[in-house]
Amino acid sequence: MDVDRTLLVRRALASRVQRGRARWVRWGNAGTVLVLLVAAGVLCWAMTRWPSTVPFSAYIPVAVLAGLFLPPRRLALVDVVIIVAGVTTVLQRGAQATLVGAFVVLVAMMALMFWVAASRARLGVQGNLGESMLVDLRDRLRTQGELPPLPEGWGAELAVLSAYGDSFSGDFVVTSKTDSVLELVLVDVSGKGIAAGTRSLLLSGAFGGLLGSMPVDRFLPAANSYLLRQAWDEGFATAAHAMLDLETGEFSVGSAGHPPAVRFNAGSGRWEVLEGDEGPVLGVTEGLTFPRITGRLGRGDALLLYTDGVIEVRDRDLRDGIDRMLGTAERMISKGFEGMVARMCAAARAGETDDRAAVLVWRR
Incomplete structure (x- = not known):
């Protein structure tokens, strides 16, 4: 009974908070409209009273603020008032060529701002909320790929560089640590930069839920099934999935169309490509297997995973x-x-034309 009562209280509080937010948005919009309408009227009066002091361009900040913070319907009201005020100003000052040209520029700018507001309205957001949502999603993607703290005797680093310095990348890393087992998956989504960013955001959340919640050899098949269900036109991806026992140093690596993992052997002082059977890329066909390579990291050894942007060279x-x-x-x-991985990604021949990512885990 106490649990049910607690749930009811929480739901009531959540409902009250939602109603409060809706009321705040409604009154906030109404207040913004009123302020902007008054500003347009005051500017029209001031330009008529002091034509040589108040420039016609003073209408522009009012139109820009309206476009940034108002939904399309209320923006249309403010725009109409600004146009009426602008026409009144032009008629009062005389239809000079420069003044008419400034009025045309103002109308064109308002049309552009209205188009932007309409685009945001289709997403169910207004003002700068859309940009805030994207920033939050980008930060969540980066947070999910952060490497967890490792026990003494281990080290790890990762680097992700997007094409042309975009905020979003088609390459991403998801990690999971349970007890002494570290799992990580390095994914390269088809496409690059912002074009692949939305798919990366969706896949990172899904893969984060799968990672560490099922047997190691079932992760890539489950990821493949998930990607197939999305039925994207350009929905394939490559992935390298690694599991590492932080007590024994034993590791297992599975590849889905991904470049082969590399191991540094401290005994020989050489880097070795881990050759083995490679599974198919994710999102192409169902029911295929993903072979895995096993091994062990000793003192001074390291395991390197990377995307094709780090090694790809045209022709x-x-x-x-x-x-x-x-x-x-x-x-x-x-x-x-x-x-090391940051310098590797920066030195890649592909440069900023492709997304690049690499993750390195080593044993001290």
């Missing part, structure tokens, strides 16, 4: 790109593993 085989990346890693190893 060259990917193997050449891997050799080039490993040559870069050989030169960097003398400085230690810290900062």
Whole structure:
């Protein structure tokens, strides 16, 4: 009974908060409309009274503020008042060419702002809420890919660079740590930059729910099934899924059309490509298997996962790109593993034309 009463109280409070937010938005919009209407009227009067002091361009801030903060219907009301005030100002000052030209620019700008407001309204948001939502989603994507704290004797770093410096990337990392087991998946979604950002946001949430909640060998098949259900026109993705036992150093890596993982052997001082059977890319067909490679990291060893943006070179085989990346890693190893993946991504031949991501886990 106490639990039911608590739930009822929570629901009542949530409903009250929602009603309060709706009331605040409604009154906030009404207040903004009133202020802008008064501002347009005051400017019209001031331009008529002091034509040489108050410039016609003073209407522009009012129109911009209306476009940023009002929904389309109320924006249309403010725009009509501004147009009437502008016409009145032009007639009072005389239809000079410069004044008429300024009025045309004002109307064109208001039409553009109305189109932007209508686009936001289709998403169910107004003002700068849409941008705030995207920023929040981007931050959530980055947070979900942050590496968890590792026990003493282990280190890890990751780097994700988007094409042309966009805020969103088609490459992302999702991690999960349970007891002494670390799981991570590095995903490369078809497309790049903002075009692939929305798919990355959706997949990162789904993969984050799958990671660590099922047997290791079932993750890639489950991810493949999920991607197939989306039925995207351009919905395939490659992925590398790694599981690492932080007590024994034993690891397992599965690939879905992804470049092969690389292991640093401290005994030989060389980087070794982990050759093995490669599974198909995610989102193409159902019922296929994803072979896994197993091994063990000793003291000083490391495991490297990366996307094709790090190794891809136009008109060259990917193997050449891997050799080039490993040559870069050989030169960097003398400085230690810290900062290595960031330098690898920055030194990629693809440069800013492609998304690049890499994650490195090492044992001290």
